[in-house]
């Protein structure tokens with residue numbers, strides 16, 4: 001009997017920064033919001049077949065607080081903004097205990113998630129004491145393909 005692998009998978013893709021700079025009610029940083037496309041696909045034998053849910057997350061690029069928009073709302077807002085954003089942010093993670101001997105901790109939660117503002121040079125630590133899985137989750141939520149992890 002063949003094993004049939006059927007399920008859903010979520011893909012995220014960062015689409016850019018749009019709109020006016022607004023102060024975030026959570027972290028009080030003033031940035032343009034990031035737009036992330038979120039799509040949930042049904043897959044069969046690891047091959048995506050069709051999307052079951054597509055929405056956008058309009059996200060504070062610093063703390064990651066986001067709310068959902070429909071594809072139509074997001075596209076309207078992105079089209080309306082219509083200008084190239086000057087905002088340049090780079091996300092990366094630090095692995096604080098990377099050089100500690102293995103097996104010293106049951107669970108390594110020494111990762112930190114950082115954002116660097118490439119315009120002002122400011123570096124902001126968004127979260128610390130993270131496990132690697134949490135870093136991966138944050139990366140995915142923000143729609144980033146590659147995230148540099150710096151061993152400290």
Ligand SMILES: [Zn+2]
Pocket residue numbers: 024025026027028029060061062063064065
């Ligand atoms: Zn925020």
